[in-house]
Each structure stands twice: as C-alpha cells, then as structure tokens.
Amino acid sequence: MCLLRPELRSGQRVSVMFVTSCAIGLGSNLGDSRGLLDLAVTSLDDHPQIEVMRVAGYYSTKPIGPPQPDYLNSAVTIATSLSPWELLVVLQSIESNSGRERQVHWGARTLDLDLLLYGCWYVNTPSLQVPHPYMADRGFVLVPLAEIAGDWWCGRKSVQDLCSVVDRSGVQLSVEVKQLKTKKNSY
Numbered sequence: 187m188c189l190l191r192p193e194l195r196s197g198q199r200v201s202v203m204f205v206t207s208c209a210i211g212l213g214s215n216l217g218d219s220r221g222l223l224d225l226a227v228t229s230l231d232d233h234p235q236i237e238v239m240r241v242a243g244y245y246s247t248k249p250i251g252p253p254q255p256d257y258l259n260s261a262v263t264i265a266t267s268l269s270p271w272e273l274l275v276v277l278q279s280i281e282s283n284s285g286r287e288r289q290v291h292w293g294a295r296t297l298d299l300d301l302l303l304y305g306c307w308y309v310n311t312p313s314l315q316v317p318h319p320y321m322a323d324r325g326f327v328l329v330p331l332a333e334i335a336g337d338w339w340c341g342r343k344s345v346q347d348l349c350s351v352v353d354r355s356g357v358q359l360s361v362e363v364k365q366l367k368t369k370k371n372s373y
C-alpha cells in the first residue's frame with residue numbers, strides 16, 4: 187500500500203511549510219506613537235514569511251521604569267514560518283527603522299517589539315527568552331493581548347487568567363483598531 191498523498195505519488199513537487207502562531211507586544215512613547223504602531227503592524231505584514239492575524243486596540247499606559255512619557259501599547263498575533271531567532275532579527279530591524287536608540291534600560295523609545303509567545307515553545311537562550319520573562323506581571327502587555335488571544339496558554343495559565351489578576355491600573359483603551367490593511371484584511 188502506498189501511503190503517500192496522490193501528488194507525491196505522481197512525482198509532482200510539493201513544498202511543505204511549518205507555520206507557527208505567535209504574539210508580539212508593541213510599545214512606543216516617543217514621536218508619533220500611533221503612526222509608529224500602525225507602521226510596525228504593516229511592516230510585519232509586509233514580510234513575506236509573516237501574516238498578521240489580529241491587531242488589538244492601542245492602549246495608553248503609565249510607564250514602568252524611569253520617569254518618562256506615557257506609552258501607547260498594543261499586541262498582534264501573527265502566523266510565521268520564521269524561527270524564533272529569525273523573528274527576533276525582523277523585530278529588531280523594524281525597531282531600528284523607526285529610529286529606535288538603546289540608551290537607557292526600560293527608557294523611552296520610539297518603538298519596542300517584544301516576542302511574547304511563539305506557539306507553545308519555551309526558549310531560554312542569552313539573546314531570547316520566550317514566553318517574554320516579564321509578560322505575566324504587566325498590565326500593559328496582558329490587557330491588549332487578552333483582547334485578541336485570551337484563550338492562548340502561557341505556561342499553566344491562559345492569557346485571560348493572567349490578565350484577570352494583574353494590576354491593570356493605568357491601562358486605558360485609546361484607539362480601537364478595527365481594520366488595518368493587512369494581507370488578511372485585503373481579501
């Protein structure tokens with residue numbers, strides 16, 4: 187008995203691609219933050235190996251860290267065939283294109299893109315830790331993420347469970363993002 191799919195049996199070339207669902211956190215508190223978050227979403231979606239699936243609203247949030255302006259934070263879910271490390275490189279190049287400079291740890295920035303969840307993977311390497319190490323303690327991460335991926339699991343708890351116990355003070359919906367033009371929304 188031949189177990190191969192018909193197209194393989196006939197010698198036709200097929201390509202198989204593994205795609206993983208991921209969550210990315212977005213933050214900005216310098217420059218035109220709303221425009222920078224919009225640009226980050228479209229830059230992600232423009233990448234040939236990334237499709238943006240859902241975009242959360244944009245939330246105004248009180249800064250955690252040294253004194254600095256309020257942030258605009260959001261989250262997106264994507265499907266990608268990139269590895270976690272390849273995806274980190276793409277996130278950092280989008281940050282650099284926005285004029286991001288790294289001077290103060292947790293300091294003000296034009297754009298910060300954090301890889302929050304990569305499927306159900308755990309990654310613990312010097313350059314990358316996933317799930318993002320502080321996400322469970324941060325209302326500015328969990329409130330937008332719960333809007334679009336509340337039933338995703340992060341360790342033993344769902345995003346919604348984590349969100350229901352985190353300090354959500356200082357996190358306020360500022361812009362409801364209904365339809366940003368992405369591959370998914372342009373059909």
Ligand code: A4P
Nearest residue numbers: 213247248249250251257291292300301313314315318326
């Ligand atoms: N890195 C390791 N794991 C990851 C990951 N999962 N995603 C490494 C992204 N990067 C990861 O990051 C430092 C290094 O973390 C990178 O080189 C990468 O290899 P960075 O973006 O250069 O520096 P950072 O952002 O200042 O540091 P960090 O620790 O990532 O800070 P966070 O966690 O991003 O927090 N308050 C409000 N209200 N809203 C905010 O968005 N953001 C921060 C920064 C502080 N306070 C805030 C907000």
Ligand code: MG
Nearest residue numbers: 298299300301
């Ligand atoms: Mg960061």
